[in-house]
Amino acid sequence: MSRSRTEAAVDAWEALFRSQVTLMRRFTAEDIWKPIGVREYDVLFTLSSSPTRALRLHELNEEILLSQPSLSRMCDRLTAMGYVVRQSDPSDRRGTVICLTEAGADLQRSIGRKHATQIARLVGGALDEVELAELDRLCTKLRRTQAGLRNTQAGIE
Incomplete structure (x- = not known):
C-alpha cells in the first residue's frame, strides 16, 4: 500500500525537523559561541547578511525564531554589549533600525569561521x-x- 501525499509530507517534515534538532544540539554543545549564545549569533549573522547591515525589528524578526518582544530584549542586551545599535531608519525617520557595529561584525566573523568548520564537519561529512x-x-x-x-x-x- 502506498503512502498518501499527506503521509509523505509529514515524513519529510519530521526528517527535516529532527535532523535540524540533532545538528543544533551538536552545534551548541561545542564551546565556540562565547561571549554570546547561538540565538544572539543568529541575530548578528542575519544583520551581517543584510546589504546595509541594518534591519527594522520586524524584518529581523522574519528571519529569527523568536517572538518580537524576546527579540527586542535580545537586541537591548546586544546593544549593551556593543554589538548592535538602534538608529533612526534613514528611509523613514519615524522608524528604528537595528544596526550591526564593527565590534558585532568582528565577533560574527570570528564565531562564523568556527561555525563554518562545524557545518563542514557535521553536514559536509555526512x-x-x-x-x-x-x-x-x-x-x-x-x-x-x-x-x-x-x-x-x-x-x-
Missing part, C-alpha cells in the same frame, strides 16, 4: 557534493515557496 547541492536546492525551494505564500496572504506581491 553528505556528498551532489547530496549537498540537492539539500540546498530543496530547502531553498521550500523556503521561497513558503515566503511567497506568506507574502501573498499578507497582500504583498
Whole structure:
C-alpha cells in the first residue's frame, strides 16, 4: 500500500525537523559561541547578511525564531554589549533600525569561521557534493515557496 501525499509530507517534515534538532544540539554543545549564545549569533549573522547591515525589528524578526518582544530584549542586551545599535531608519525617520557595529561584525566573523568548520564537519561529512547541492536546492525551494505564500496572504506581491 502506498503512502498518501499527506503521509509523505509529514515524513519529510519530521526528517527535516529532527535532523535540524540533532545538528543544533551538536552545534551548541561545542564551546565556540562565547561571549554570546547561538540565538544572539543568529541575530548578528542575519544583520551581517543584510546589504546595509541594518534591519527594522520586524524584518529581523522574519528571519529569527523568536517572538518580537524576546527579540527586542535580545537586541537591548546586544546593544549593551556593543554589538548592535538602534538608529533612526534613514528611509523613514519615524522608524528604528537595528544596526550591526564593527565590534558585532568582528565577533560574527570570528564565531562564523568556527561555525563554518562545524557545518563542514557535521553536514559536509555526512553528505556528498551532489547530496549537498540537492539539500540546498530543496530547502531553498521550500523556503521561497513558503515566503511567497506568506507574502501573498499578507497582500504583498
